Amino acid sequence: MVEKLIFLFFDVVMCAGLLWLAWRMLTTTDLFMAVVLFISFGLLMSLAWIRLNAPDVALAEASLGSGVTGALFLATLGRMQPLPAFHDFFSQKTNGVVVLLSLMITMTLSWILFSVPDGLDGLRTEALSSLPDSGVSSPVTAVLLNFRGYDTLLELVVLLTAAIGVWALGNELPTPESKPPQFLFIAVRMLIPLIFIVASYLLWIGSSKPGGAFQGGAVLAAAGILWLLAGLKLNRLCKLLYWRILLVIGPIIFSCMALIFLISNKSLLTYPAKSVGSWILLIEAGAFVSITITLIALFMGGKPNNL
Amino acid sequence: MTELIGTILVLAGVAFFIAGTIGLLRFPDLYTRLHAITKADNSGLGLVAIGLAIQTDHLFKAVVYIIIWILVLFASAIGSHLLASQAYQRGIEPWSKN
Numbered sequence: 001m002v003e004k005l006i007f008l009f010f011d012v013v014m015c016a017g018l019l020w021l022a023w024r025m026l027t028t029t030d031l032f033m034a035v036v037l038f039i040s041f042g043l044l045m046s047l048a049w050i051r052l053n054a055p056d057v058a059l060a061e062a063s064l065g066s067g068v069t070g071a072l073f074l075a076t077l078g079r080m081q082p083l084p085a086f087h088d089f090f091s092q093k094t095n096g097v098v099v100l101l102s103l104m105i106t107m108t109l110s111w112i113l114f115s116v117p118d119g120l121d122g123l124r125t126e127a128l129s130s131l132p133d134s135g136v137s138s139p140v141t142a143v144l145l146n147f148r149g150y151d152t153l154l155e156l157v158v159l160l161t162a163a164i165g166v167w168a169l170g171n172e173l174p175t176p177e178s179k180p181p182q183f184l185f186i187a188v189r190m191l192i193p194l195i196f197i198v199a200s201y202l203l204w205i206g207s208s209k210p211g212g213a214f215q216g217g218a219v220l221a222a223a224g225i226l227w228l229l230a231g232l233k234l235n236r237l238c239k240l241l242y243w244r245i246l247l248v249i250g251p252i253i254f255s256c257m258a259l260i261f262l263i264s265n266k267s268l269l270t271y272p273a274k275s276v277g278s279w280i281l282l283i284e285a286g287a288f289v290s291i292t293i294t295l296i297a298l299f300m301g302g303k304p305n306n307l
Numbered sequence: 308m309t310e311l312i313g314t315i316l317v318l319a320g321v322a323f324f325i326a327g328t329i330g331l332l333r334f335p336d337l338y339t340r341l342h343a344i345t346k347a348d349n350s351g352l353g354l355v356a357i358g359l360a361i362q363t364d365h366l367f368k369a370v371v372y373i374i375i376w377i378l379v380l381f382a383s384a385i386g387s388h389l390l391a392s393q394a395y396q397r398g399i400e401p402w403s404k405n
Contacts, residue, residue, distance in 0.1 A: 181388070183385065184389070
């Protein structure tokens with residue numbers, strides 16, 4: 001009883017905090033403040049996912065939604081010209097229209113939510129009953145890599161297209177003149193091995209617990225972003241030619257698997273029953289590498305020089 | 308017995324957190340606020356981590372609590388140094404009594 005009350009109190013405070021952060025984020029005229037509020041919103045949102053018993057989504061929200069997207073926003077902000085007339089953009093005239101549209105969307109979504117009949121289970125029972133054949137014991141990974149592997153393959157291609165698009169727009173912007181502080185190097189030297197271990201752990205644990213290629217890749221990309229922020233160059237890690245190969249290795253492994261199984265089993269992405277776990281791990285490992293490189297490429301905001 | 312000691316340690320940690328929060332709200336400038344929030348919260352988290360660690364039945368869990376503390380120590384030390392050095396470079400003067 002007391003425990004329930006404490007959780008209720010926590011949930012109410014959390015929801016109020018989310019709404020307040022969202023409101024502040026949308027109404028502030030200071031862009032930097034808006035980005036900081038966005039990152040805080042993402043962190044609180046991942047707590048909300050934990051409360052909804054969805055640790056997979058919580059991990060993705062914290063690492064991708066809040067962490068990497070926040071870093072992308074900050075990097076963009078650093079390269080933007082200051083916007084003196086920013087608040088003129090939302091004039092009093094347009095405010096009414098925006099409020100009206102938002103209200104309409106909110107009401108439609110609420111209507112849809114409340115018109116869903118109770119006790120609807122979706123495909124949950126079918127998915128859970130075929131879990132033993134999927135080669136992994138985590139239901140989320142089973143859906144992502146086995147039951148709906150097609151979607152994940154396309155997602156990887158979307159990410160690759162995004163990276164190619166960014167590279168096509170121009171070269172990496174010059175790094176700022178001012179030298180990054182010395183202790184950032186120390187931080188990079190100490191943290192990157194740790195981040196590498198955590199990211200690999202997330203990839204490995206994805207078959208049985210929350211985790212996987214996307215979460216692991218986002219964490220490893222954070223190491224890359226730290227490396228760049230410390231003013232270090234990517235070609236100190238390995239030859240820049242290899243970065244291209246690493247960028248495409250995930251989609252290539254995945255499509256090759258799809259083709260091989262299409263020819264041998266007459267069906268796209270139907271894995272052989274005996275070795276299905278190993279195939280999924282191989283695809284996840286490739287996706288992990290490519291997702292990492294894609295996110296770092298997006299952070300650089302252009303094609304790396306000398307590539 | 309360990310439960311009693313653990314609870315006392317966790318409560319002591321909470322006291323540090325409260326002190327840090329009051330410092331964050333009441334101190335006059337960025338540097339002193341950073342000082343309050345990092346120093347007090349790091350000690351508070353340490354006390355909470357030790358308090359939880361001695362109550363677990365499993366050595367592994369206890370080690371995990373301590374590792375979490377050490378990682379937060381790293382992160383907050385680096386973060387606060389970055390904030391402070393950036394602020395100083397941009398010419399924000401440290402507060403003084405006059």
